[in-house]
Amino acid sequence: MRIAITGATGNVGTALLRRLATEPDIEVLGTARRTPLPGVGAPYDGVEWHAVDIAEPASVDELTNWLTGVDAVVHLAWQIQPSHDRERLRRTNVTGTRHVLEAMRRSGISTMVYASSVGAYAPGPKNRHINENWPVTGVPRSDYSVDKAAVEAVLDGVERENPQLRVVRMRMALVFQRDAGAELTRYFLGPLAPVSLLRRRRVPVVPANRRLRVQAVHADDVAEAYLQALRGDVVGPFNIAAEPVLDGPMLAAELRGRAVPVPLPVLRALAAGAWWARLQPTEPGWLDLAAAAPLMDCSRAHHELGWQPRRDARQALRELITGMAAGAGTASPSMRVAPGTVRRLIDRLPGHGNPA
Numbered sequence: 339m340r341i342a343i344t345g346a347t348g349n350v351g352t353a354l355l356r357r358l359a360t361e362p363d364i365e366v367l368g369t370a371r372r373t374p375l376p377g378v379g380a381p382y383d384g385v386e387w388h389a390v391d392i393a394e395p396a397s398v399d400e401l402t403n404w405l406t407g408v409d410a411v412v413h414l415a416w417q418i419q420p421s422h423d424r425e426r427l428r429r430t431n432v433t434g435t436r437h438v439l440e441a442m443r444r445s446g447i448s449t450m451v452y453a454s455s456v457g458a459y460a461p462g463p464k465n466r467h468i469n470e471n472w473p474v475t476g477v478p479r480s481d482y483s484v485d486k487a488a489v490e491a492v493l494d495g496v497e498r499e500n501p502q503l504r505v506v507r508m509r510m511a512l513v514f515q516r517d518a519g520a521e522l523t524r525y526f527l528g529p530l531a532p533v534s535l536l537r538r539r540r541v542p543v544v545p546a547n548r549r550l551r552v553q554a555v556h557a558d559d560v561a562e563a564y565l566q567a568l569r570g571d572v573v574g575p576f577n578i579a580a581e582p583v584l585d586g587p588m589l590a591a592e593l594r595g596r597a598v599p600v601p602l603p604v605l606r607a608l609a610a611g612a613w614w615a616r617l618q619p620t621e622p623g624w625l626d627l628a629a630a631a632p633l634m635d636c637s638r639a640h641h642e643l644g645w646q647p648r649r650d651a652r653q654a655l656r657e658l659i660t661g662m663a664a665g666a667g668t669a670s671p672s673m674r675v676a677p678g679t680v681r682r683l684i685d686r687l688p689g690h691g692n693p694a
Contacts, residue, residue: 341568342367342408344392344438345415346385347374347670349518350453350510353557354412354564355381361565367404369415370672378669392434393417393426401441410449410568413438419525421613421621424481431485432492439496451567452493454507454575456553458486462632464551469635470509470575477630480623506567511553511579511634513560514654519661521673527662528618536663541593545600546586549629553579556654559647566643577634580647584655592652592659602629 341358345351346368358364359381367386374382388404390397392415405411415438417430435452442450457480460473476487493505514522523533535541555578563578582588590597602625610622639645649657660666667674 339363340365340367340408341410341412342369342405343412343414344369346370347372347672348414349513349515349521349557349673350560351414352381352517352668352670352673353515353561355385357558357561357565359384367408369401369404372671374670382669392437393429395437398437398440401438402444405441405445405447408445408447410451411438411442411447412451412564414453416453418482419619421619427481428485432488435489435492448502449504451506451508451564454490454509455486456509456511456631456634457483457627458490458509459632461630464549464633466633467635468632470577470638472632477627480627481621482623483627504573506572507575508563508567509575509577509634510560511555513557514554514658515557516657516661516666517668517673518557519658519663520665520667522658523662526620530617533662536659539594541595544586544590544593544595544597545605546590546597547600547602547605547629549602551583551585551633552628552631553633554584554651554654555580555647556649556657559649563639563643563645566645570643572642576639576643577636578639579634579636580649580651580654582651583633584651588652592655
């Protein structure tokens with residue numbers, strides 16, 4: 339089996355490469371805007387790498403050439419920074435997905451496993467779990483959510499026009515692993531974050547709100563779900579998450595701090611002010627998404643994929659905290675902090691530049 343993975347150098351992509359490396363009958367073609375250097379080691383060695391920016395129209399021809407002979411595409415490519423360049427993000431995330439689908443059509447590939455998200459869902463309950471039939475219309479004030487919902491609509495249209503196409507949509511919770519520590523710190527906290535507090539595992543105060551209840555899953559467990567989808571003949575959406583639900587008190591306990599209730603409007607005002615002031619890279623819509631996203635029932639994945647997470651969400655959170663404290667990463671351009679030059683420092687100011 340020959341598998342192509344777009345965005346293969348990121349958090350989920352790295353975990354999936356690790357998993358596929360143990361399958362002797364699977365060959366992997368990986369694409370990314372910035373590919374790993376030759377000989378950097380596992381899990382990137384042994385992959386046929388191609389550099390491409392799927393936001394660009396020319397990527398359709400490039401991908402079409404490379405995808406010849408591929409059995410399935412795993413579409414992971416997604417951009418969340420620079421958060422101050424909304425048009426750039428939409429070109430990569432929505433237009434880029436259209437480019438990948440067109441290249442698949444030209445190449446005669448009939449299977450896509452797509453990295454969707456809980457963020458594609460409309461606002462939902464925090465006191466019960468929803469299944470895959472919940473509306474996929476996104477959270478309007480979250481750019482990430484709006485784009486995830488837009489891609490789901492694109493896939494709906496393509497499936498109607500091409501009934502032979504098998505599309506599997508992995509609607510994932512937050513995906514954590516130790517090796518993503520440097521990447522997620524850079525993308526969501528920025529260079530001004532007091533990471534030293536994580537090294538001491540002591541954050542005195544953790545803001546909390548009853549709506550800020552989210553799910554998480556370990557990257558290796560996500561990779562297992564993708565493999566099962568590739569090996570099987572399933573189609574449609576699958577919720578992918580682990581228990582327990584994470585909230586402010588649980589995070590405070592992990593950081594040996596105190597959970598302090600804060601109204602959502604206050605949290606949003608603080609997040610928005612820090613983002614507009616370029617003090618941190620996370621646009622305030624992420625807070626709206628965390629407060630609105632429903633809790634997911636993963637029964638379909640359990641029954642039809644035979645999937646069960648090996649690590650619970652609290653273990654995944656602990657790994658991430660440890661990785662952030664250590665600045666953990668890999669040899670992938672998107673999973674490491676680039677060496678410092680004046681240009682790179684400017685490019686990586688919170689919410690700016692065009693990171694890997």
